[in-house]
Amino acid sequence: MKYLLGTLAVLVLAAAATGVVCYRLSCDPAVHNAAARGDAMAWLRADFHLDDRQFAEIKRLHDAYAPSCEEHCRLIQEATKAREALKAGDPAAAAAERKLQERRLVCENAIAAHVRQVAALMSPADGRRYLALVLPKIADFDHRVAPDLHLNHPH
Amino acid sequence: MILRDFAAPGVLSPAMPMNNSPDSLAESLRSWRVTPPADPGFRHRVWQRIGRQARASWPAYLRAHPAAWSLAAVVALSAAASTGTALARARTQADREAMVVTYLVVLDPRVQSLLKP
Numbered sequence: 001m002k003y004l005l006g007t008l009a010v011l012v013l014a015a016a017a018t019g020v021v022c023y024r025l026s027c028d029p030a031v032h033n034a035a036a037r038g039d040a041m042a043w044l045r046a047d048f049h050l051d052d053r054q055f056a057e058i059k060r061l062h063d064a065y066a067p068s069c070e071e072h073c074r075l076i077q078e079a080t081k082a083r084e085a086l087k088a089g090d091p092a093a094a095a096a097e098r099k100l101q102e103r104r105l106v107c108e109n110a111i112a113a114h115v116r117q118v119a120a121l122m123s124p125a126d127g128r129r130y131l132a133l134v135l136p137k138i139a140d141f142d143h144r145v146a147p148d149l150h151l152n153h154p155h
Numbered sequence: 156m157i158l159r160d161f162a163a164p165g166v167l168s169p170a171m172p173m174n175n176s177p178d179s180l181a182e183s184l185r186s187w188r189v190t191p192p193a194d195p196g197f198r199h200r201v202w203q204r205i206g207r208q209a210r211a212s213w214p215a216y217l218r219a220h221p222a223a224w225s226l227a228a229v230v231a232l233s234a235a236a237s238t239g240t241a242l243a244r245a246r247t248q249a250d251r252e253a254m255v256v257t258y259l260v261v262l263d264p265r266v267q268s269l270l271k272p
Contacts, residue, residue, distance in 0.1 A: 003213050003217075004216075006213065007213075007216070007217065007224060011224075011227060011228060011231050013230070014231070014232060015232055015234070015235035016232040017236065018232050018235040018236050018239065019235035019236065019238055019239035020236065021235045021239070022235070022237075022238075022239030022240045022243070023239035023240070023243045023244075025240075025243075026240045026244055026247075027243040027247065028250075029248050029265060031247055031251060031254070032246070032247070032250050034250075034254060035250035035251075035253050035254050038257055040254055040258035040261060043250075043251075043254035043257075044256065046256065047251060047254070062261075062262070064183065065262070069263075072265075073265075076265055084197065088161045093193035102236035103246055104265055106264075107265055108265070111262060111263055114262070115262075125233070133251065133255055134255060134258070134259070136260065137255055137256070137259055138263065141263065141265055144228045
């Protein structure tokens with residue numbers, strides 16, 4: 001009986017050690033560290049295996065995109081305020097809503113074009129993975145991203 | 156003379172008269188029959204000995220149950236390896252999902268329009 005229990009104990013310990021080793025080997029510490037710091041650019045660099053040149057180019061693209069992002073943001077805020085100023089039954093409310101949706105669509109197209117430029121700077125495999133990760137989130141903004149942001153992600 | 160050493164039940168008795176001529180030896184050997192009594196406890200005693208040896212030491216215990224413990228080791232280690240790998244992948248995926256949202260907060264004007272006062 002003591003050998004049975006001893007063998008079981010050794011087996012459990014060996015299994016636990018195997019599990020820990022496999023966990024460590026399969027983890028991506030760079031991605032985890034970036035997530036712990038909330039550093040999106042560090043995550044981009046680690047997860048998509050960017051070298052210094054690619055990373056510098058992508059940073060430059062992001063910086064160049066920032067002013068147009070600000071402008072889109074301002075236009076969407078204006079359209080949102082205009083729509084909210086109107087009452088539900090107001091005939092102009094539908095037009096204001098349409099204008100807001102148009103501005104959001106312009107913005108969505110702009111950001112999609114931007115991330116495609118970013119993906120083009122990555123290796124083909126990483127670029128495809130990046131687009132597969134980012135584009136659905138951009139397209140699903142109304143359904144998924146916005147509620148998360150209201151709760152968890154102060155700018 | 157040789158047969159004197161086989162004094163056991165069912166074996167030629169040493170008290171039998173012996174003839175030293177080669178012909179009678181050959182005849183004796185031809186007629187020699189060994190009829191050991193059946194031992195009903197033989198199998199049981201063999202297993203008892205095996206059991207005693209298995210209890211004697213840990214390696215002996217393992218050698219007595221090689222198939223069961225090999226199978227248990229393979230199953231336990233495989234399960235542990237796949238669980239560890241799956242947990243790590245799930246964690247990386249969760250980190251990735253969180254970082255995409257953080258990334259898009261910076262990048263997406265629609266998000267910023269919601270967050271800015």
